[in-house]
Amino acid sequence: MTEIVSLEALAARMAPGQSLAIPVTGVAMAATAALIETGITGLKLICVPTSSLQADFLIGAKAVAAIETSAVSLGEAGSAPRFTAAVREGAFALTDSTCPAILAGLLAAQKGVPFMPIAGIIGSDLLKVRPDWKVIDSPVGEQRPVVVVPAIAPDVALFHAPEADRAGNVKIGRHRELAGMAYAAKHTLVTVERIVDHNLMETEDSAAAVLPSLYVDAVALAPRGAWPLSLWDEYETDTAEIARYAAMARSDEGFRAYLSAFLTRRREVA
Numbered sequence: 001m002t003e004i005v006s007l008e009a010l011a012a013r014m015a016p017g018q019s020l021a022i023p024v025t026g027v028a029m030a031a032t033a034a035l036i037e038t039g040i041t042g043l044k045l046i047c048v049p050t051s052s053l054q055a056d057f058l059i060g061a062k063a064v065a066a067i068e069t070s071a072v073s074l075g076e077a078g079s080a081p082r083f084t085a086a087v088r089e090g091a092f093a094l095t096d097s098t099c100p101a102i103l104a105g106l107l108a109a110q111k112g113v114p115f116m117p118i119a120g121i122i123g124s125d126l127l128k129v130r131p132d133w134k135v136i137d138s139p140v141g142e143q144r145p146v147v148v149v150p151a152i153a154p155d156v157a158l159f160h161a162p163e164a165d166r167a168g169n170v171k172i173g174r175h176r177e178l179a180g181m182a183y184a185a186k187h188t189l190v191t192v193e194r195i196v197d198h199n200l201m202e203t204e205d206s207a208a209a210v211l212p213s214l215y216v217d218a219v220a221l222a223p224r225g226a227w228p229l230s231l232w233d234e235y236e237t238d239t240a241e242i243a244r245y246a247a248m249a250r251s252d253e254g255f256r257a258y259l260s261a262f263l264t265r266r267r268e269v270a
Contacts, residue, residue, distance in 0.1 A: 001168070001213075002217065004164075004166065005219070005220050007222055008037075010218055013187070014040055015155075017042040018155035019046055020046065020154060022046070022051055022054055023177060025175055027051075028158050029054060029225060030191055030224075030266055031158060031225065032058065032158075033057075035058075036263070037263060041063055041065070043066075044064075044068075046068050046154050047070065048102060049070045052075065055067065055072045055083060056074070066095065067095065077242045077245075085252075100118055100121075101121065105149050105151055105152030107180065108151035116148065117138075117146045117147065117148050118146070119147070122146070132150050133149050134147070135147055151184075152184060153184055153185065154185040157185035157189070160193075160222065161192050162192065162231065163195065165199055165201075166196075168218075169201050170190050170200075171200055173209045174209070182211055187217045191219070192225070227241075228245070245258055
């Protein structure tokens, strides 16, 4: 049964060394701040399929031991400064991937199979640095090579959504990658803008946009919990704030100053 908990209790459910799946849309920034405040270390990030500020925060806070991603970038604000610095320093294990490969790996875990075949990587130089991606001859249909990528089964999936009901059903709209994360993960933690009293699964129309509580371990209330990133149908990205972060986080000292202010603001809002 899904539990409705405080933000701090939600963050406390993560343990050092766990693998954590984080999305590019529906980013749980308030939960990320709460997680950093626990002093967690050794996380293995799985970006679905890319990340931006969230990964940079966790890397800058020395919480990350490994990361699998297609990219980490602040978009128009430029490169993710703490990610870039950490890569240069060799501060964590970096596994380069592609968007389809990550999504295929999650799908394999969802289906309970050890791998998922994909074709688009054939000929890519990535095959040289991904010995876990195997090229095989297709056992069915046309005889041609395909790549099989191993299943990705995160310990925890974490994301932010507009709303949940009191049973723990979560509105995710058209963002089915969030459902894919939850289906593949051992545990799913969600923050939301609001908790509603009506049943989100009540009608066919409403249920179509909902992740059932069966796949959700805990929900925490976190208004504006994706800020300064956007949340669909709720608010846009605060581009000025992202630019301010990008400028400050070029140095470790500047990052620390920004993070301290961010954590203080989160506590005040909470």
